[in-house]
Amino acid sequence: MEATDQSEQAVRLKKLIEANQTIARVESLEELFPMLMSLAKEVTNAEASSIMRYRPNRNVLEFELASNEGAGNLDKILREKITLKLGEGVAGWVGENRESVNIRDAQNDPRFSRRADSETGFVTRAILCSPILHENELLGVVQVLNPKSSRNFDDGDLEILEAFAGLAAVAIVRSRLLENLIAQEKLQAAKNAADIVEAAADAIITFGIESLRIRGINPAAMRIFGYDHDEFMDMSMLALLEHGEEEDILDRIFSGELHELPGLRKSGEAFPMEAVVRIGGKQGEEFFIGTFRDVTKKNEALRKLYSELSKAADYVKTLLPSPITDGPLRAHWRFIPSTSLGGDSFGYHWVDEEHFAIYLLDVCGHGVHAALLSVSVINVLQSQSLPGTDFKEPDQVLNALNNAFPMERHNEMYFTMWYGVYNRKTRTLVYASGGHPPALLMTSGPKGRIRPIGLKTPNMFIGGMPNVKYKKNEVKIEGQCRLFVFSDGVYEIETPEGVMWKYEEFQDFMVNVPPNEGAEMDRLFGHAKKLCGEDTLDDDFSIMEVVFD
Structure with a gap:
């Protein structure tokens, strides 16, 4: 598979996950449809998108929402003036036949209706259109128009639009059920208010x-x-x-x-x-x-739960390595769990006499499930129990972990990761990251000034898609250097005013902290608490410092 294809698939998967999370979070169709259509238009790189609802009592399709860059009244015109009979136009044909289409030359397609273009002044060149179905019941159609680039819509675009149509169907059916449920609840409340109180x-x-x-x-x-x-x-x-x-x-x-x-x-x-x-x-x-x-x-149950979470956090800490305080390679870390048990874990160890492995992972979400997945991955790394994997090669490690921990087998949870291996003989650090923040390598620049280097490779997160080929990179360790590997919980800090601390601000802070093994991380944690105005953070605070003499 070509790298560009992998990148496009990764983007599509990310947008589908984002759309699925949006459906779980938003109940109102008025809020949900614009979000879905915006994501569908973005991932297919289309100029316009629309969604039409089927009205079975009149056997017509009506515009529910339409969006086009630079035409603010497009939605209003279509909703007020355009109604399609089932079978009329491309959308009507798709609804009648329950079949998706990819039309590359709309103007010469016999199914194309010019009424919408005439009313809006928009010129339709190409159409992707898919029915919105629930158990073969037609709920509507969704379509995107005109790819922005010179390329045509392809099969991947059609697949993603069909996926968005499926999500729209889920949203419509859920909304219908909620409306019925609310009506029933109101009726029941009116009839039995006194009984309910009693x-x-x-x-x-x-x-x-x-x-x-x-x-x-x-x-x-x-x-x-x-x-x-x-x-x-x-x-x-x-x-x-x-x-x-x-x-x-x-x-x-x-x-x-x-x-x-x-x-x-x-x-x-x-x-x-x-x-x-x-x-x-x-x-x-x-x-x-x-x-x-x-x-x-x-409250008693909550106290027991927090006690169990605290025990789980203590168990995670037992898996963390001891600090290395002597020798030409030294390592320290800070791990402060959030109020709700998170999914951060990390470690380092000698793979053999010459190679030193450094790794940190961050499982999405919080709670026991996230912690269990994190512990499982750390155990695999420490025992080097991935068959056919050279643990001195970061790309091989990430490839193997991605195939060993697919999100569909782990409660839809994935994780980001940074994995590096230092060769003390050649003083070379080979590394790979999967959707993770870049590690910071502090080197000596001109006039003794600290020069930060971000160590990151353009790979997707772990567990999202099978058979992804992860890339690695390497850097030469010259002179004394300090390496910081961390999760996003150390810098994604929100102030009481709702302002998020930026990564660039975090990097500047680390550059300006006086070098003092371990103390830099304490200064960082103190600053994070000051920024958020609380003694505890919303996410795990996990960071390692490795010093190379």
Whole structure:
């Protein structure tokens, strides 16, 4: 496979993953369709894109969204003026036949309708069009027009458009199900509101806006707080809150947002509860409606979970190498796990008497699954258990890992990686990276100034696509040099104002930190905490320093 083909496939895969993540994140079709169409247009390098919905009651296709660079009113014109009967035009033909087409000369194709071009002034040269289907039910069609470059649309473009059509089908069907579900929920709520309140596990309490006197409760309120119905009536709401914090608590719960507060039972026992209070009313009279949930068991479960995550993080640390403090090659590291267990791991070891391997990987996402995958990869590297692989050759290592850990067999998780091997006899560092930030090699420049060199190869992440050929590179280690290998968690730091620290700013920081083995990394962590305004970071902080004398 040619390198350009691999690059195009990697881009297409990345865009498909991005589109799939968008569908998981966005429920509204009004938000989702523009994102999908923008990605489809970008990956096929097309001038315009559109999506049409099928209206079975009238047997027509209507424009839902159209996008064309430089024509801001294109979408409005098409939605207001163009409707295609099933079978009319290329889109109508695709919808009627449930078949995708790649038309390279639209103007001379008998299926082509010129109505849209006449209304908009756009000139259609080439068309990719695919039906949006759900179990052979026609939902609509999606199309892209006119490749920007001189090349024609190819089979790869058609495949990616069909994939986007499949994603659009998922989104439409999900939206339809959600609409039905919401309608059913509203109907059920209207019919059984009183029953729902009575059966609710949470305490539901109504009380006066000015007096804060309790006016109504459900059975769960009696069970949670320990009072009977008559004791509740005309009691002050403040009696259900731990004494001494009422004023601060009232400001929080009356914000209309969910907060955890200290509740107080009749027995005098304090307990944690989640509460939200909103204004309700009937027959022109307003009052507060509060929902209160005892979260004692939930908090205990969370404490156990965090304890287990902490143990898992401690186990990951046991796999990390000991610092090397003496000799012409020395190594140090810092690993500070995030609040949620991440997928960073790293190591170094002598492959043989002459070759020293250095590696760091970052699994996408957080949690136990990410940590397990990270541990599995590190164990493979440390045991050198990839058949037919020369662990002195970084490209071979990344190729083998990519085939051994496909994302479809690991909860759709992939990882980025930097792997290098130093030959102390030739003082050559051979390295390869897969979607990972460049390592920083600090060398001596003119007049003794530090000169940073970014060590990175243009490879995709690990586990995304089988049989990818990874590339390596090498650099000569001249004089004393320092090598920093790290994950993106050391520099992708967001300030309280929402500004992200840039990689270039991180590099400048490292260049200007006085050389002092290990201390540079401590200075960096301190600066990261200062930037984000917190003592803990959102991502793992993982960095190694290797010093070559």
